[in-house]
Amino acid sequence: MVCDAGCLQRNLNLVLQIMEAVPRTLVCVNLLDEAAKKHLQVDLDLLQRRLEVPVLGMAARQGQGLEQLLPKLHQLLTAPVTDNAPAPFRICYPAAAEAAITRLQPVVTHYLAHASNARFVCARLLDGDSSFSRALTEQLGLSPAGAPELFALLARIKADISQTPGGLEAFQDSMAAAFAQQAAVLCQGVTRPGDQRVAGRDRRLDWWFTSKWTGFPIMLLLLLLLFWLTISGANVPSQLLAQGFGWLEVRLAAGLSQLGVSAWLTDLLIHGVYNVMTWVISVMLPPMAIFFPLFTLLEDYGYLPRVAFNLDRSFQKAKACGKQALTMCMGFGCNAAGVTGCRIIDSPRERLIAILTNNFVPCKGRFPTLIALITLFLIGSASGWQGSLLGASILVAVIVLGVGMTLLASRLLSGTLLQGVPSSFTLELPPYRRPQFGRVIGRSIIDRTLKVLGRAVVVAAPAGLLIWILANVRLGSTTLLQHMTTLLDPLGHALGMDGTILSGFILGFPANEIVMPIIVMAYLAQGHLTELNGPALAQLFGQNGWTWVTAVCTILFSLLHWPCATACLTVHKETQSWKWTLLSFALPTAFGLLACFIVASLAALLV
Numbered sequence: 001m002v003c004d005a006g007c008l009q010r011n012l013n014l015v016l017q018i019m020e021a022v023p024r025t026l027v028c029v030n031l032l033d034e035a036a037k038k039h040l041q042v043d044l045d046l047l048q049r050r051l052e053v054p055v056l057g058m059a060a061r062q063g064q065g066l067e068q069l070l071p072k073l074h075q076l077l078t079a080p081v082t083d084n085a086p087a088p089f090r091i092c093y094p095a096a097a098e099a100a101i102t103r104l105q106p107v108v109t110h111y112l113a114h115a116s117n118a119r120f121v122c123a124r125l126l127d128g129d130s131s132f133s134r135a136l137t138e139q140l141g142l143s144p145a146g147a148p149e150l151f152a153l154l155a156r157i158k159a160d161i162s163q164t165p166g167g168l169e170a171f172q173d174s175m176a177a178a179f180a181q182q183a184a185v186l187c188q189g190v191t192r193p194g195d196q197r198v199a200g201r202d203r204r205l206d207w208w209f210t211s212k213w214t215g216f217p218i219m220l221l222l223l224l225l226l227f228w229l230t231i232s233g234a235n236v237p238s239q240l241l242a243q244g245f246g247w248l249e250v251r252l253a254a255g256l257s258q259l260g261v262s263a264w265l266t267d268l269l270i271h272g273v274y275n276v277m278t279w280v281i282s283v284m285l286p287p288m289a290i291f292f293p294l295f296t297l298l299e300d301y302g303y304l305p306r307v308a309f310n311l312d313r314s315f316q317k318a319k320a321c322g323k324q325a326l327t328m329c330m331g332f333g334c335n336a337a338g339v340t341g342c343r344i345i346d347s348p349r350e351r352l353i354a355i356l357t358n359n360f361v362p363c364k365g366r367f368p369t370l371i372a373l374i375t376l377f378l379i380g381s382a383s384g385w386q387g388s389l390l391g392a393s394i395l396v397a398v399i400v401l402g403v404g405m406t407l408l409a410s411r412l413l414s415g416t417l418l419q420g421v422p423s424s425f426t427l428e429l430p431p432y433r434r435p436q437f438g439r440v441i442g443r444s445i446i447d448r449t450l451k452v453l454g455r456a457v458v459v460a461a462p463a464g465l466l467i468w469i470l471a472n473v474r475l476g477s478t479t480l481l482q483h484m485t486t487l488l489d490p491l492g493h494a495l496g497m498d499g500t501i502l503s504g505f506i507l508g509f510p511a512n513e514i515v516m517p518i519i520v521m522a523y524l525a526q527g528h529l530t531e532l533n534g535p536a537l538a539q540l541f542g543q544n545g546w547t548w549v550t551a552v553c554t555i556l557f558s559l560l561h562w563p564c565a566t567a568c569l570t571v572h573k574e575t576q577s578w579k580w581t582l583l584s585f586a587l588p589t590a591f592g593l594l595a596c597f598i599v600a601s602l603a604a605l606l607v
Contacts, residue, residue, distance in 0.1 A: 002028045005035040005042050006431050012183035016091050021120045023088045025053045026076050033059035041192040050186050052088045094174045100157050107150050127175045209306040234286035245278035272468025287364040291333045292444040300435035318407045319414035321350035331358045336570040349420045353413050356584045359563040360406040365512035369558045376538045377551035463510035496553030496600030510565045549603040553596045560592030
């Protein structure tokens, strides 16, 4: 069991529970270096005498104590069990609970291979842990049908307890409180007060970061800074990657021609599949390589738990779990990563809510579209720092709208398909620590950036093939893509857009990064993806009937539409259900269609 030396009393709660189930326990008190910085003293020998199990002090990040870990563990596991060996510290429950355990223990012992585990099993049956009861059935076959004598006695004991003041709920609360109370007793004299200046600094930071007056403004400012650094920092490497891939594209095409490969096959493989794959890489890789390390640095510093603390009340009102705030924040980098992060939510109902609503916040693949449209149509004549500030403010407003839609959709799901009472969770606010930059960057790039990018590239390859076919195969005098845009025009105009824009979103299903290039390609009637910037892009859109209404509706639909293919595959992997995957696709799309229709209808009335 690994404990934090800075909050040992809280950690001993779990240690005592583990020791009750597994007497052979090695307690590692970690982060002694952090405790030393705060002048906090920990008496490890006294703790070992009280617990009657080995206690090892460590500063794992510095490598201190690691050399003793395996020898201590080997010694613990190979030591012979003798009758005169000191027994580990045993939790003492209130008198009523001890009496109930005494009644139940002889019967439980009959069903167990090891009588030493009987007390632990009795306590868990009495405290009403439903997951433990399921585990007993799955692992040991202990169910009302398989052990009628045991469960009949358990029912009688619980019936007797229900007649006492406070009933069964008060009884189970007293069992849970016993761990906290005895952890406090064990820690007396083990930890001595540290530097009050450090504790005072942490309290002052918490006042700023979690206050109802400053918590949300600071959160929005940090979000704005995070996205500004990601977007501005990714521009140059994205352009360099695009130029490098473009240089290679020309040479690959020339090489295939020299090998005698037909022109149409070269065009399909290079200007179709290769072009889309490299476009996704050049657009996705630099932002993810910046966003994920920055996000992980905030996590390592200790700020993200404060975000969950601030948003917990909002998610509780939506009858969802406060931990959803963290998975939602991960969705800003990549919705697929946010869906995977929902594993931290214990309740299956609340985990599903978090998975189904993760796409309501924009991932980094949607930011190029959002930023381009805000810059071209909503900033107006503002330029310089004023234009940048106005654009950033509008972008933050769009993000806040996405968070609001997340809460609204969560409340809708919790009141209909996924009804239930929101679970509570104890959120420990860790101390602020200096992040480990090297490990953070390595972990975030390998574990998050490259894995997500790999899934996106796998999906982008067949998408490149499909886009090339639609843009180059003709039916009559027009391409399949032009037929598609014409077919979607009525729906597009009803939503304040046009058929070309809807085609871009549909064909951009593999990766949101290619939505805008597909729209440009369709307007220019070219057979491969094309990128335009600034005035040329504004002129192209103006020639095709774009107004501020078109831009607003496109921004709304970019924020509120189906997840990309990578996110959908991740949802299916996490839920193992096509039903929930389809709902994760349909839910944001329904919100987007409704929002665009309302805006377009109101604009038509006003104009």
